[in-house]
Amino acid sequence: MTPANAVERELESSSAAHATPVVFVVDDDVSVRESLQALIRFAGLTAEAYASAQDFLKRPRAMVPNCLVLDVRLPDLSGLELQNHIASERTDMPIIFITGYGDVPMTVRAMKAGAVEFLTKPFDDEVLLDAIRLAIERSRAALSDGAEIRVLQDRYASLSRREREVMVLVVSGLLNKQVGSELGISEITVKAHRGQVMRKMNAHSFPDLINMARKLRLGRAPRIVRPEAA
Structure with a gap:
């Protein structure tokens, strides 16, 4: 849209x-x-x-x-x-x-x-x-x-796949560093995606974003399991 x-x-x-x-x-x-x-x-x-x-x-x-x-x-x-x-x-x-x-x-x-x-x-x-x-x-x-x-x-549909993943994880209570570890991306990248999520969702504060996620009934994404390095 x-x-x-x-x-x-x-x-x-x-x-x-x-x-x-x-x-x-x-x-x-x-x-x-x-x-x-x-x-x-x-x-x-x-x-x-x-x-x-x-x-x-x-x-x-x-x-x-x-x-x-x-x-x-x-x-x-x-x-x-x-x-x-x-x-x-x-x-x-x-x-x-x-x-x-x-x-x-x-x-x-x-x-x-x-x-x-x-x-x-x-x-x-x-x-x-x-x-x-x-x-x-x-x-x-x-x-x-x-x-x-x-x-x-409509706002949620405007998010990219990665932005949706970041949104679900941050509203579930994970810190940026933990989100990065979960998704295999840097903390700086998480912050960038988080800023885009706040802007696209028109969230004025983090509690506002949490309330939006509750209304959308967004569930916690399953934990991503990556193979350990040899």
Whole structure:
């Protein structure tokens, strides 16, 4: 990735979390959909409604803060099945379940899978709006975290192979001399690579670099074993 593209991506990523949020509603009852849309829009939020899980899945993933108000009972995929379907793909989309036929096992299952709230119809409008506001904040935080990780991945991808090796070893706690011994290079060369890593990763301090490595989940490189001299 070129420096110009990297900057563009950083700008796009940072703006996504601050974009206008949208609330998705999936319910097969048209009167419920229209009522929820009106309530959500009256609260100053954008709302999109769908009659089935399949209709909703055709909609491209939203890259703005969002949440899903989801009926448990639907004509194709159930609400719980839809929750399982999008759990790994749309972690930035918190779910609020609504149902007229809730029970304890169903509620427990939904909440364990990460639902923000499980409301039984009829429910108080303010209770739903409070849940939506909480969900939107969670989505905004998830998008922000995701954007930060993507930026760090781009920076890490800009490192050379040797710079990545040096970064992994120095953040694991090795001194420059030890890194040099591990990689078979001089301490001066290690310092040069370390300086390049700090610059390319845009790390303002060594603790900052360690934090970046933690977020990238960089593991310690295996120790390099070289044959002893005869």
